Amino acid sequence: MAAEHLPGERVRSxxxxxxxxxxxxxxxxxxxxADRDAWSRAREAVDEVVDDLVAAWDTSDYPTxxxxxxxxxxxxxxxxxxHDGLPRLSPLxxxxxxxxxxxxxxxxxxxxxxxxxxxxxxxxxxGSDAQKERWLQSLNRGEVPGSFALTEPDxxxxxxxxxxxxxxxxxxxxxxxxxxxxxxxxxGGITFVWARIDDETDADHGRVGCFLVPQDSPGYRGEVIxxxxxxxxxxxxxxxxxxxxxPLDARLPGAHSFADTSRVLYxxxxxxxxxxxxxxxxxxxxxxxxxxxxxxxxxPLAAFQLVQEKLTRMLSQLTGMQLFCRRLADLExxxxxxxxxASLAKYSNTRTAxxxxxxxxDLLGGNGILLExxxxxxxxxxxxxxxxxxxxxxxxxxxxxxxTGMGAFV
Numbered sequence: 001m002a003a004e005h006l007p008g009e010r011v012r013s014x015x016x017x018x019x020x021x022x023x024x025x026x027x028x029x030x031x032x033x034a035d036r037d038a039w040s041r042a043r044e045a046v047d048e049v050v051d052d053l054v055a056a057w058d059t060s061d062y063p064t065x066x067x068x069x070x071x072x073x074x075x076x077x078x079x080x081x082x083h084d085g086l087p088r089l090s091p092l093x094x095x096x097x098x099x100x101x102x103x104x105x106x107x108x109x110x111x112x113x114x115x116x117x118x119x120x121x122x123x124x125x126x127g128s129d130a131q132k133e134r135w136l137q138s139l140n141r142g143e144v145p146g147s148f149a150l151t152e153p154d155x156x157x158x159x160x161x162x163x164x165x166x167x168x169x170x171x172x173x174x175x176x177x178x179x180x181x182x183x184x185x186x187x188g189g190i191t192f193v194w195a196r197i198d199d200e201t202d203a204d205h206g207r208v209g210c211f212l213v214p215q216d217s218p219g220y221r222g223e224v225i226x227x228x229x230x231x232x233x234x235x236x237x238x239x240x241x242x243x244x245x246x247p248l249d250a251r252l253p254g255a256h257s258f259a260d261t262s263r264v265l266y267x268x269x270x271x272x273x274x275x276x277x278x279x280x281x282x283x284x285x286x287x288x289x290x291x292x293x294x295x296x297x298x299x300p301l302a303a304f305q306l307v308q309e310k311l312t313r314m315l316s317q318l319t320g321m322q323l324f325c326r327r328l329a330d331l332e333x334x335x336x337x338x339x340x341x342a343s344l345a346k347y348s349n350t351r352t353a354x355x356x357x358x359x360x361x362d363l364l365g366g367n368g369i370l371l372e373x374x375x376x377x378x379x380x381x382x383x384x385x386x387x388x389x390x391x392x393x394x395x396x397x398x399x400x401x402x403x404t405g406m407g408a409f410v
Contacts, residue, residue: 010295011293011294019043020288022318028096053107056378085137090333105233107233113272122264126255147190152182163177166209166251167198174244178241190213193241197209222241266342277321280352309357314360
């Protein structure tokens with residue numbers, strides 16, 4: 001009979017991926033009622049799909065139906081959007097949901113950011129009554145994948161320079177252009193395409209409008225971007241719009257300028273700060289549990305001074321991230337949140353999440369690069385959220401303009 005433990009291998013794997021609900025300052029200790037219920041439903045969703053998502057991350061697959069159904073069936077898709085036809089999540093509840101999903105799996109958090117934060121929000125804010133009647137509940141329940149197409153291959157941080165055109169031709173709009181990094185853009189659902197209006201008779205000529213485009217429209221081609229090493233369990237796409245012909249009512253009547261685009265992005269920027277907190281929480285808690293379970297030189301790593309100092313630094317950083325997020329939610333609830341305040345939270349939290357993830361990966365030693373321990377996955381996924389919804393540099397320039405009164409974009 002084989003020995004239970006062979007010499008040199010008393011522990012084959014470590015149990016370090018479960019939640020500890022770290023909250024050293026009690027930042028969320030007063031969360032009750034509907035907010036607590038939404039948080040609990042998010043954890044249930046994570047528990048249901050996280051193993052499948054981790055496996056999908058490894059193979060770069062996207063279990064679209066599984067991820068969307070887990071959110072839609074629990075009324076978690078609305079992401080704090082205020083609309084009569086959608087479940088109401090307070091800013092705090094929406095943030096906690098973002099945090100919890102990203103604690104479980106970064107791709108899962110991004111599914112919500114794309115489907116709810118971007119696509120559903122765009123429709124709720126700017127769509128016609130007929131468009132909402134047709135698509136709002138399908139998006140909210142996760143029955144139809146939705147995407148938000150703003151970024152272009154040549155226009156990322158300078159998205160105001162987008163070149164995709166919507167040309168009026170009789171009783172139709174003709175869309176021509178290219179988009180890149182579009183979540184759900186090749187999923188077979190619908191895409192909200194932002195394009196420059198090319199019609200001299202239109203009051204918005206030269207400005208940016210938005211169009212609802214079914215992905216089976218002739219001339220629409222979505223190609224999944226290959227070779228990603230971040231957020232591998234959700235697909236982003238390159239989109240070619242080759243004279244896509246749309247009826248006049250495909251245009252969203254409430255979208256008239258890039259300021260309307262920015263309104264959507266400002267809302268999701270807060271969500272990114274919460275997502276970063278979720279990633280950082282997972283990494284800190286994995287590091288703490290590993291330090292308690294891993295024995296070296298005859299005692300747990302947690303008993304060493306250097307390890308305790310590192311864990312303390314990580315906890316300090318994590319607590320600061322929690323305070324940022326709670327203040328964001330309080331300001332938004334009071335109607336006092338300014339866009340640059342959301343930018344500062346995103347700027348600070350994604351930077352800090354990177355630091356915590358690197359320290360956690362270092363503390364786990366060689367075991368830190370194993371997917372089963374998930375720290376390396378979080379570390380890779382943080383790189384994506386550090387960039388999307390506005391890079392660090394763009395956030396710094398937005399904040400810098402606000403505090404100095406001087407723009408430095410060019």
